[in-house]
Amino acid sequence: MRLEVFDEDFIPERILFREQQMDRLATNLAPAEFGSRATNTICLGSPATGKTTVVKYVLNQLQNAKYVYVNCQASRTKQQIFFKIFEGLRGFYPPRGVSLQKVFSEAFKKLDSPFVLVLDDANFAEDGVIEETLLAVLKAHEVVEGVKSSAILISTDLKYLARFSSELLSVFHPDEIYFPPYSEEEIREILLDRAKLSYVNFKEEAFEEIVEETANYADLRYGLSLMKQAAIISWKLGKEAVDEECVEMAKEKGKIVFFKKMILALNEKEKEVLRAIYTSNYKRAAEIFSEVKGMSYSKFNEILRKLEYLRLIDVVTKYERGLSSVVVRRFKAEEILKAIEELK
Ligand SMILES: Nc1ncnc2c1ncn2[C@@H]1O[C@H](COP(=O)(O)OP(=O)(O)O)[C@@H](O)[C@H]1O
Ligand SMILES: [Mg+2]
Structure with a gap:
């Protein structure tokens, strides 16, 4: 028996039902294979829809370009990400006491082929970190001449792009590849x-x-x-x-x-809303909102959408004395609450 085939980082030889996504990604990366900058890309979709697997699979086929893969659950700060880039490109960890700016410019010093930075699970990075990292990396040629860099962002948050500043969007206007849930x-x-x-x-x-x-x-x-x-x-x-x-x-x-x-993928506010949903007997969104403190209704709504997207709840619109949103639990309350409790 070979149990490693069930492990998360196992890359299967055959990736099913993702031909379109693989094709698009390969097309976007093709320029890098021929000495130019790749087309920036963002991969979007719920958890376990094959995003990481597809990106790694396609990148492994590149022969003439270098890439660095960073998982933002493990590297959440700009320093951690820059260190990863340095390590990935130079093959050793940056020496102690060197400024972050120097780490960054030294990372690209010996680079002689196009470069692709992959930021996976980007929604986990601390606020602003992705934006700053992308700005720096996509403008790396201003610091080290001749660098041809591009980026692949992977996120579960469909609205991820909406948060970026116009400054970033002027250098990062990615092709969006969507990964639908499997039937x-x-x-x-x-x-x-x-x-x-x-x-x-x-x-x-x-x-x-x-x-x-x-x-x-x-x-x-x-x-x-x-x-x-x-x-x-x-x-x-x-x-x-x-x-x-x-x-x-x-x-x-x-x-x-x-x-x-x-x-674990939720922040404190999101956990609070989840807890309120799984403890109160209320069903209407407006009533659940009255149970949580310290957030606006629009923030609350945004959180509901995220919880629905992560498939922890369903939100349905019903007609009861006017239209109202009703929250439906997808799992047994004791199971969810136990998990929240054990993570404290
Ligand atoms: N199309 C596919 N064919 C074969 N295995 C897949 C496919 N999509 C996902 N998997 C497997 O499912 C698991 C989750 O996929 P992953 O790429 O990590 O998802 P995501 O990055 O979207 O969360 C992995 O173990 C992966 O090998
Ligand atoms: Mg993934």
Whole structure:
């Protein structure tokens, strides 16, 4: 059995249902392959829609350009990102005591091919960091002559671009590539492919149970982790194949981990709104708003949209004495609240 095929950073040989996105990205990167600046790109879509996988896959095919990949969950400040760029281009960590400006200019000193900076999970970086980094990198040729840099931004926030200043937009007007959620049928095929690669034997009902659960939670990453856990459990129990019992046990453990990961992506205000939704008996958005303190209604609405986008809630419009927004929970309250509690 090969369990690494279920791990998050595993890049499969076959990426299904993403031909269009891969094609667009390859086209945007083509100039860099031939000595010029690539077309800037932003990849947008909910979690686990294949953004990171597609970008890494296409970048790995580049032969004549250099890229540096930065995950902004791990590197949230400008200094951390600049250090990553330096390390990526020079092959060693910047010496101590050197100013950030110097780190930046020295990073590009030996560069002799076009450069692509990838900022993944950009919505996690601290405020303003992405903007400053992009401005610096896209204008790097003003500091070091001959640099031909471009950027790929990856974000779950569809409105991400709207926040940028006009100064940045004048150098960064990216091509937008959208990654839609996978259908249940697509999820089945992707997971089936991975099951084959793993050499783990899944009984048909057990596999179908995983597909259904993954589609319910609309998260491929959760499905892959369930497969991995179920395989370990069946091995421990000495079974020949993964059966429904193993999947049930994997679900018990997997859910809380899954919720915790989602909640980790929220800031304090967003968590407060989520908690209010899962503790109060109110359903109408206006009533839930009365429970949270210290934010405007438009901020509250923006948070609702984000929580809906992350698939933690659904927001539906109903006609009850006029139009009103009604918030529907997607999960059991005790599961969400337990995850919030355990993260404190
Ligand atoms: N089209 C696909 N074909 C095969 N595996 C996929 C596909 N899309 C996503 N995956 C797998 O699902 C998981 C989540 O994908 P990822 O690229 O990390 O999503 P995102 O970056 O959008 O959150 C990864 O383990 C990845 O290998
Ligand atoms: Mg990703």
